[in-house]
Amino acid sequence: MRIAVLGLGSVGYGLLSSIVDKHPNLTITGVADSKSAGINPDGIDITSLLAQKKETGICGDPSLTARDVVTHAPYDLLVEVTPTDAGTGEPAYGYIKEALSRGAHVVTSNKGPVALYYNELHELAQKNNVSFRYEATVAGAIPILHVMQHDLLGNTITALYGVLNGTCNYILTRMAEEGLTYTQALAEARELGYAEADPTYDVKGIDAGIKLVILANTIFQKNITLNDVSITGIDLLTDDALRLAEHQDCTIRLIGEIVPGTDLFRISPRIIPKNHPLVVKGTLNAITISTDMAGDLTFIGKGAGSIETASAILGDILYISQGKCMD
Amino acid sequence: MIRGDGLVQVSMKLEIRDSPGHLVAALLPISDIGGNIKTVIHEHNQENTNDFLSVEVVIEIPQERLESLINLFKEKGIRIQKIGQDRFSYQLSVIIIGHLVHTNLGDTVDQIDRTGYAEITHMNMAMPAINERSSAQFVIRSVTREDMDHALQILRTVAQEKGFLLIEPLEVM
Structure with a gap:
């Protein structure tokens, strides 16, 4: 070839x-x-x-x-x-x-x-x-599209939840684990090359939103654009919010969510139990797919590089x- | 506590004759009427030395049959010492970030409380400095699952109007 x-x-x-x-x-x-x-x-x-x-x-x-x-x-x-x-x-x-x-x-x-x-x-x-x-x-690196297009063909996928942006996940991990402010964690992410000089695209949830559009159109046969995704980024999060979540043994992660049955397409910071499989550290990505036959499946891996x-x-x-x- | 499936969770303290067979006899009406017994707690360290003992039961029962159960107990001579029912069975926590105090925090809470089907039962707030945004955790409780969805929708609208960032929980799958 x-x-x-x-x-x-x-x-x-x-x-x-x-x-x-x-x-x-x-x-x-x-x-x-x-x-x-x-x-x-x-x-x-x-x-x-x-x-x-x-x-x-x-x-x-x-x-x-x-x-x-x-x-x-x-x-x-x-x-x-x-x-x-x-x-x-x-x-x-x-x-x-x-x-x-x-x-x-x-x-x-x-x-x-x-x-x-x-x-x-x-x-x-x-x-x-x-x-x-x-x-x-x-x-x-996570072969998520192939899994849904081929391996799970016999299933009905009822929902998809994912950590789709490594930059945001790095910032939130550092805010939760080290008590850094948003500004400090972002500065650190920049120094390590995880965030661009202009981080808008990542921290405002646009990059994750674009990935949600791709998933919606390619896997769920929707015909949506970025305007159809409700997007809230992480740039207005406070370190206090992370600490409040911590009191309940939870943390905050930027989660992309698709519920095809109700046409729900949303990127938003969410409170999530610390032991939930989607709570991955650093720049990792994670996706949970809920299906009718296979139950919930979670995939974790490197989202960039x-x-x-x-x-x-x-x-x-x-x-x-x-x-x-x-x- | 009323749930989405119409069952209500009730705890009852019953006075039962302290002799063999009476506990089972007391519990029978519950299952006869279609209730589930979740737990039975004996109270052994009782001060009264008469022939009765107190037993606390936690049951689930269709709301409309609770009255009949109470009547059945009366007919069988079982005294109900105490009955407790929690209206709210759904609970979730949200975090709100913004100028919460300057935008009338009382009103924000009120908008949920005055629905009648949901309440903010607990609040934990962090206020860093006078002009900075504060962060607060609200615990919301509601009668049914649908009520919780409505309460969340109200909060979303309030958050938009008042310029808050509302962080909702990802429901555990």
Whole structure:
């Protein structure tokens, strides 16, 4: 299977490193970063490409672009891991559409296009008889979409609750365990690289809200946007509130909630018993699914990180390359 | 205590003759009338040395049959020393953050209390400094599950009007 990769940030780099180490049989025919691109129908030497990227900051020929790879490189599967634009989904949305229209499978970790245009992209993939997979968009390394789309097919999922943002979970963990104020915990998260310079997207619950939209549309066949999610972030929480929760042997976590039967889509800080399986520490993510047959199932794992996200992407790639799906 | 399924939880202190067979005889009317006995507590350290002993029973019974049970006890000569019933069976805690005092805390509590079906029975408040937002934990109790949902809805509206952050519990699954 010939693969083209768009985006060579930490996720793209982690993915290509894993392919070199563990799956050298996968042929990479095109790679693009934000400043250059490389195309070779016989397969690019990934080891030297990664070395060049590390040394010079670019991966290929500066006269070529990601658009050239999408349009002209020969590939059967496009991996789209460029930075997310939650507002427009671009340029990823355009790349994905182009690849699907060419009859290529697409695997992405990009939340923007999946949250905004899932139904359209899904239909386009079906029309062209190819797969469109996006496991890495929700909860990083936890294979939650696959579990719900395949393993739990016989069940009716009555509700889903999740800790979907590692930055918020880190801040809340530190406020609860060390008695830090919100400002102190956020500053610490920034220093450790868990929070962006502008943390709005995370702490106001927008990132978790986008993941909820993806879950609602892909798993529960809804057709919602971010405006349909009731969102309250953690930025107005006080350390006193954490202490009040502590008195009841509880803590506070930012929880995403979907109840498909009543169209409830909500992100909000919630009081939760400390021994509840969703109370995970640090930057971990956790998701509990309530089902009619299997009961409650809880999944815990790393929600971000270069190799962890690459794990989800590689899973999608191999699932497709082994001919297991056309969904 | 009335629950969502219409059962009421009642505790009763009964005076029963202290001889074999009388305890079972006293408890029979409860099951005959469709009640569940949750616990039976003997009180052995009684001061009176007469032939009677006090037994406390906690039972669940459909609300409308409680009156009949009381009559049945009377017919059988079993004296009810005490009867206690807690109206509220649902309880949950929320945390509210905001300028709680300056926005008329009494009114916030009142909006729940005056419903008649729910009450704020306990409050724990932390006020850091005069102009800073305070945080308070409210314990709300209600008659039925639906009443609790209504009470929460009222609180959500109040929180929105007064600019509070309302933190609700995630119900344990």
